[in-house]
Amino acid sequence: MSLVAQNPTEYEVIQKSLAQKAAMRETSLVKNLPFKNIGPTVMSGRVADVSVNPKNVTEFYVGYASGGLWYTNNNGTTFTPVLDNASTQNIGDIAVDWEAGTIWVGTGEKNSSRSSYAGIGILKSTDKGATWTHVGLSDAHHVSRILINPNNKDEVIVGVIGHLYSSNAERGVFKTVDGGKTWVKSLFINNETGVIDIAVAPENFNIMYAASWERVRKAWSFDGDGNSAAIYKSTDAGSSWVKIGANSGFPIGEGVGRIGLAVFNESTVYALHDSQFRRPKDASEKHSDALTKEDFKTMSSKDFLDIADKKLNAYLKNNGFQEKYRAENVKQMVRVGSVKPIDLAKYLEDANAVLFDTQVIGAEVFKTTDGGVSWKKTHDYFLDGVYSSYGYYFGEIRVDLQDENGIYVLGVPIIKSKDGGKTFTSISKENVHSDHQALWVNPKKSGHILNGNDGGLNLSYDDGENWIKLNDPAVGQFYSVYADNQKNYKVYGGLQDNGVWVADNNAKIDKGWQQSGQNPYESIMGGDGMQVQVDERNQNIVYTGYQFGNYYRIDRAAETQKYIQPKHVLGENPYRFNWQTPIHLSKHNQDILYLGGNKLHRSLNRGDAWETISGDLTAGGKKGNVAYGTLTSISESPFQFGLLYAGSDDGYVHVTKNGGGSWTRVSDAFPENLWISRVVASKFKKERVYVTLNGYRFDDFTPYIYVSDDYGQNWRDLGNQLPTAAVNVLKEDSENEDLLYVGTDNGLYASLDRGLSWEAFSKNLPNVAVHDLVIQPKAKELIVATHGRSLYKANIAMLQKMNAAILAKSIHLFSIENLKKNTAWGRSWSQWSKANTPEIKIPFYVNADKEVVLEIYSGAVKVNAISVTAKKGYNEAIFDVSFSKKGKKAFEKAMKDAAVETAKNGVFYLLKGKYRVKTSSSESEFEIK
Incomplete structure (x- = not known):
């Protein structure tokens, strides 16, 4: 198996970059701009692992593939994130020493999907996640399993899969006996083969089994099998390993x-195998004389013309x-030679069809009862659909430690057996x-299980x-x-394996929807959710779809949808559509829709009909099993x-100035x-264009x-000037030409000088992959689509005003939003509720760290003052719109007929009127209406 790499980023560069970003987060001019998570939560995201306290099963940790680590001590009613102050949210596996409160996180997802992000090695916390220490294996990228010796908590075994898109040596099984200070590589096969699973005998830590996996992913193909995939056994707690013999009965x-491995005891082990051997051809599999695409692959033109029209039409309609x-007309095309019979098979072989090809054996379960000496398949039929x-x-299997014959196989469904498979x-x-x-099976109580899925x-x-x-x-x-x-x-947003959802931007994200039965987020499309465009003339017309260019025009009012993917001509090679096929609804005419395959297609009538306005705008594709040589951005x-x-x-970018008449x-x-991301x-200069490239698929x-x-x-x-992380998206601001936003695989940045320098966002926003950005120009809000922590929203009105003149000032107060007076201020709905307390945000900029005193005036009377420890850059002070005692007296004296009443909570709140906020060199105003 050969491996072609572009230029994988060295781990020393990544480590240096993480330190650079940590420093940027401290000095950033925008670090105090707050982000708010706006959900959704209902459909969640991919779980990587769970770890449950054996003495209190209502307490557990959940690791998400790209959403961090979360803790619950109330059986999952609520969760708290505990990895947000770490350098990554990408998790492959977790292990917990519950007695000491020590957490081990193997970063980098164990799966090998299109968005299985690399990690930075092993992280360890000895204070239940308050702080994290990096303890090695920096170049592992993807960690599959962590096992802690219950009799010696400093002895830890780690399985490492290694790089996803390139070869590397830091893969295999690693062991530490000093809590992660030093590591020994105890099992290494080669630079393309890592270890995907390790399972230990529950009664004897010395006995463990490991599964190696040879896999190579490229942008155009995935090869997930090979001679180096095998099972190994250790009898000395992972210090040395012996490969299961070739004549054991397990496939080679x-x-x-x-x-995947599940150990019941020292001798009894189950193995779940993803067999990539082809299924034997069986003539009996065809149960009718109906035509299939396979029939046309070897059919002659003469035999094709002899097919009955009724039979051929059934094939054409059904497919x-x-x-x-x-x-009638297809036969004529064959007669004149413009089409060959094989074209009727090729017509159907798009990337989605290849994805669901079922010609391999697939999932199969093996069992040994003699410690791996011999293995037998537990079933005599194909586990179709798993x-x-x-x-x-997939690849995970579990056994019930209360029942040797109780096993669970994780796949597209999850299946169980009570008779040993x-x-x-x-x-x-x-x-x-x-x-x-992921699956946790209670080792002391059969039937109690926790299931982690997409x-x-x-x-x-x-x-x-x-x-x-x-x-x-x-997550x-x-x-x-x-945003419409x-x-x-x-x-609106498209999610990995969770379709497309929509909600009001200010939807309340809590558990209240379970009372009403209506979640504020509504699903409008299944599959892997993709891009969305909305007709500005009619917000009910939504264009969206799922993977590989399967797009629809939805009329939400009429509750109808129409499939609108462009179709190639019979005899032409099928169009290639990217997993995330780009679409674009023209701002010049909302009837005009663009959609990119390997060629660019344009519809003048909302997708009802298409014209192709380019040739192949790619390098032509490559041989492989993943759609490649496709357009990614329009x-x-x-x-x-x-x-x-x-x-x-x-890597190609083309431009046309005449609607596709010619391309350069x-x-x-x-x-x-x-990858052109x-x-x-x-929108500010006709001649200007930005491009971002992403080397993730080369580990660059x-x-x-x-x-x-x-x-x-x-x-x-x-x-x-940016820290090392692949770039997914760039967005120009809607008002400020010099303001840019960039989302990477490890965070969000802004530039106030059109890319000459960059500032890191961080307030309430963890180090997580950012896939997309949109600005709602009227609301002046930035919506951030993360691949692991759902959606965030931030008001960027003040950021849009941070021009060179303001940045040169010592201090600048931005405009302050008005507030409506409410008689409920200081009151609660009942004696059991907290008082309603108003607040107003005072946004300002300072050119250095300093103490800032903000004085609030009504006319010439100072009614209050607050002191703020400000950091260089953007800041927000929170003012509770109250009088100070001294300010109240001065106000009542100046306004002889005014009486300031005490609220129920003892606070004197400002009356209706206009107020000014002043510093030594700047002022702003607000009104209480």
Whole structure:
């Protein structure tokens, strides 16, 4: 198995970059701009692992693949994040020493999906997550398993899968006996093979089994099997390992895929195998004479013309061929040679069809009762529907320690067996997501299980017959976000494996919806949710879809939807559509929609019909099993209809100035082959365009950002001041030409000088992947789509005003929002409730760390003053709109007929009127109405 790497980022560079970002977060001019999480929580995100206190099963930790570590001590009713002050939120596995309160986190997801983010090694906390220490394995990238010796808590075993997109040596099994100070690599196979699972005998830590996995992912292919995949056994607590013999009965060879392990005791072990060996051809599998696409792959033209029209039409209709392709005219196309029979098979072989190819054996369960000497498959039939062709995404198996024959297999459904794997039943009941990644089985009570999946966490006490959903954390994995232009605007977003959802931007995110039965977020599309565009003339018309370009026009008022993906002509090679296919609704005419495959398509009538306005705008694709050579970003200039840019996953950027009449490639100066994550035609200058490139799929995490002021003929690099993390999105501000926002795989940044320097956002916003950004210009709000912590919102009105003149000042007070007087101030609804306490935000900028005194005046009377410890940059002071005692007296004296009454909580609140806030050199005002 060969491996081609671009230029993987060295771990020393990453470590240096993490220190750089930590320093930036302290000195950033925008670090005090607050972000608010606006959910959603209901659909959650992918769980990587759970760890439960064996002495109190209502206390546990949950690690999310890209959403951090969360803690509950009330059986999942609520959760608290405990990794937010760490350098990453990407988790592969967790382990907890419950007696000492020590937590081990293996960073970097164990799965190998399109957004399985690399980690930074092993993190350890000895204070229940208050602080974290990095304790090694910096170049591991992806950690699969952590085991703590219950008799010696400093002895820890770690399984490492290694880099996802490149080869490296730091993979295999590692062991420490001094709590992570030093590590010994006790099992190493080669630079392309890591360890995906380790399981230990519950009664003897010396006996453990490990599964190696040979896998190579590229942007255009995934190979998840090979000769190096095998099972190993250790009898000395992971210090040394012996490979299970070739004649053991367990599969060997090129088709051996991912392996999961479950140990019942020293001798009895179950292994779940993702077999990539092809299924034997069986003529009996075809139960009717109906045509299939396989029939056409070897069919001659003569035999094709002999097919009965009725039979051919049944094939064409059942497989979704366009109306123009019916038996009579397709046969004519074959007669004249414009189409071959094999084209009727190729027509259906898009990327989505390949994804669900089921010709491999797939999931199979083996068992040994003699400590791995011999293995037997537990079932004599295919476990259809458990893995399909993407078993690399799953691979976990568990055994009930109260019942040797009770096992659980995690896949697309979760299935269980009570007879040692001879027969299975599904426990993927209602209220449970379909993709299963982690499972805890209570070792002391059969039937009590915690199930982690792509839709969060589920709890069952009756062995999966009924489930409770524990989705309190906001850990959604967003690909995209959109905000419409209504006054109370709606936010839309597409999520990994959780479809497309929509809600009012100010929706209340709490458990109150369970009382009403109506969550504020509404699902409007299934699958992996993709981009969204909304018709500004009619907010009920929404364009969105799922993976590989399957888009729809939805009329939410009429509750209808129409499939609108462009279709190639029979005989033409199928269009290639990216997993995240880009769409763009023209601002010049809202009937015009663009959609990018490997060619750019345009509809003049809202997707009802399409015209192709380019040739192939990619390098042409590569042989593989993942759609590649596809467009990833489209942008149209707001200055000119038909001034379009298109970027591809293989590093090409093209521009047309005449609506696709001619195209010019403008990306030759960029690093080759990198994914164009964004191309942005500027709204401030017609000739300006921004491009971001993403090297994630080569393990190259360099931030690539470029700008051109001449339609892409010449470029300047804007990314060299950013910490190392691949860039996903760039957004121009809606008002300030010099203000840019950039989302990376590890956080969000702003530039106040059009990319010359960068500032890190951090208030309430952890180090998490940011996939998309949108600005609602009327509300002056920035919506951040994270891939792991759902959506965040921030008001950027003051940031938009931070120009060079303000930055040169010692202090500047920004405008203050007015407040409406309320008779409920200082009162509570009952003696059991907290008093209603008003507050007003006073935003200001200072050019250095300093103490700032803000004086509040009514006319010439100073009614109060507050002192703030301000940090250089943007700050917000919170004022409770009260009189000081001295201010009250002065106010009553100056306003002889005014009487300031005491509120129920003993506070004197300001009366209706206009007020000024003053500093030594700046002032602003607000009104209480």
